[in-house]
Amino acid sequence: MSVEFKQDFSAEYGIPEQMTKRVTRVLCNNPSPFTYTGTGTYLVGAENNLAVIDPGPFDTEHGEAILKAAGDRPITHIFVTHSHIDHSPLSAWLSEKTEAPIYAFGPHGTGRAGGLQEEEVEAGADKEFMPDHTITDSDTFSGTDWTLKAIHTPGHTANHMCFLLKEEKLMFVGDHVMGWATTVIAPPDGDVRKYIESLKKIAEEDVEKLIPTHGPWVENPKPFIRGIVTHRKMREGQILKCLEDGASTIDILVARMYKDVDKRLHPAAARSVFGHIIALVDEGRISCEGPPRLSSIYSLAG
Known part of the structure; x- marks a missing residue:
């Protein structure tokens, strides 16, 4: 649900x-x-x-x-x-x-x-x-x-x-x-x-x-x-799909995932996306050069 x-x-x-x-x-x-x-x-x-x-x-x-x-x-x-x-x-x-x-x-x-x-x-x-x-x-x-x-x-x-x-x-x-x-x-x-x-x-x-x-x-x-919990899993699915489609930075991910959300909330949304990305990097599902940061370039692992 x-x-x-x-x-x-x-x-x-x-x-x-x-x-x-x-x-x-x-x-x-x-x-x-x-x-x-x-x-x-x-x-x-x-x-x-x-x-x-x-x-x-x-x-x-x-x-x-x-x-x-x-x-x-x-x-x-x-x-x-x-x-x-x-x-x-x-x-x-x-x-x-x-x-x-x-x-x-x-x-x-x-x-x-x-x-x-x-x-x-x-x-x-x-x-x-x-x-x-x-x-x-x-x-x-x-x-x-x-x-x-x-x-x-x-x-x-x-x-x-x-x-x-x-x-x-x-x-x-x-x-x-x-x-x-x-x-x-x-x-x-x-x-x-x-x-x-x-x-x-x-x-x-x-x-x-x-x-x-x-x-x-x-x-x-x-x-x-x-x-x-379902909503959080959906957001992670969106992140993975956007990366599969060529998105590589958090700014691009937020622009796509939160296009209908008040832009004043985009900085907070960026941090939430960052939180999901850190978890996905820790689990080996996403990769980046060096430690994950708001400014890093990301891709699907493998």
């Missing part, structure tokens, strides 16, 4: 939305081709103490909206799914205001093995991010009426974490799964093969809905995830 994305999402900026008994969303006014309508910060808990997931970019107006949504309920935990500038920078400000510690897998690049040249690093990284507490796969955190299980899901970034709200069978998936578009896998921190492994990992959890940081929720996780 192919994945069906929804692009009918709407919400008011800065106005708290009660999504479930324990989940409130506050949308940040930072729309873009990469963030869709903006960063959705989530407050978890209905009583006494709250957890905040993905405070967002450094936008103090959004920070004040989060504090207003919390009201007289103290924020005791701040969780960050990963270190990109639309997810993590406000966490330090919010921690200072609330005295709540920040929890995440680690700073940007944590868990990445080996590497490409620094010139290949993606522009959206929050290199200043530093959590108060590093967390690992299956760590569990509790409040008065909530329990969050941390699930390490490398792929979009090496330090990406998802959080399962056990009481409601909801999973906060950051950018690992998005309901409105495919996730960008940008080397060197992104890894396509690990991304696929992580998708299968979250599909094994007892989850009824996925909650991305951007855009609409995913109502039927298992078939949606199967659709994403």
Whole structure:
């Protein structure tokens, strides 16, 4: 099956939305081709103490909206799914205001093995991010009426974490799964093969809905995830076919594969194609001179 994305999402900026008994969303006014309508910060808990997931970019107006949504309920935990500038920078400000510690897998690049040249690093990284507490796969955190299980899901970034709200069978998936578009896998921190492994990992959890940081929720996780895996395989098939037809650079591949996509997204698409190419080179299906780079010339192996 192919994945069906929804692009009918709407919400008011800065106005708290009660999504479930324990989940409130506050949308940040930072729309873009990469963030869709903006960063959705989530407050978890209905009583006494709250957890905040993905405070967002450094936008103090959004920070004040989060504090207003919390009201007289103290924020005791701040969780960050990963270190990109639309997810993590406000966490330090919010921690200072609330005295709540920040929890995440680690700073940007944590868990990445080996590497490409620094010139290949993606522009959206929050290199200043530093959590108060590093967390690992299956760590569990509790409040008065909530329990969050941390699930390490490398792929979009090496330090990406998802959080399962056990009481409601909801999973906060950051950018690992998005309901409105495919996730960008940008080397060197992104890894396509690990991304696929992580998708299968979250599909094994007892989850009824996925909650991305951007855009609409995913109502039927298992078939949606199967659709994403199918879509990724289709993209790799396109790459191989384009190379067979004479394309040799990532620019040419993107122009052919994404001809109907907003050209503002082509740089991100180039990085996603690059991620697939690295995996195909590692598997001996594509070749190039020297290590794979965005500027390399590629051909089918053999």
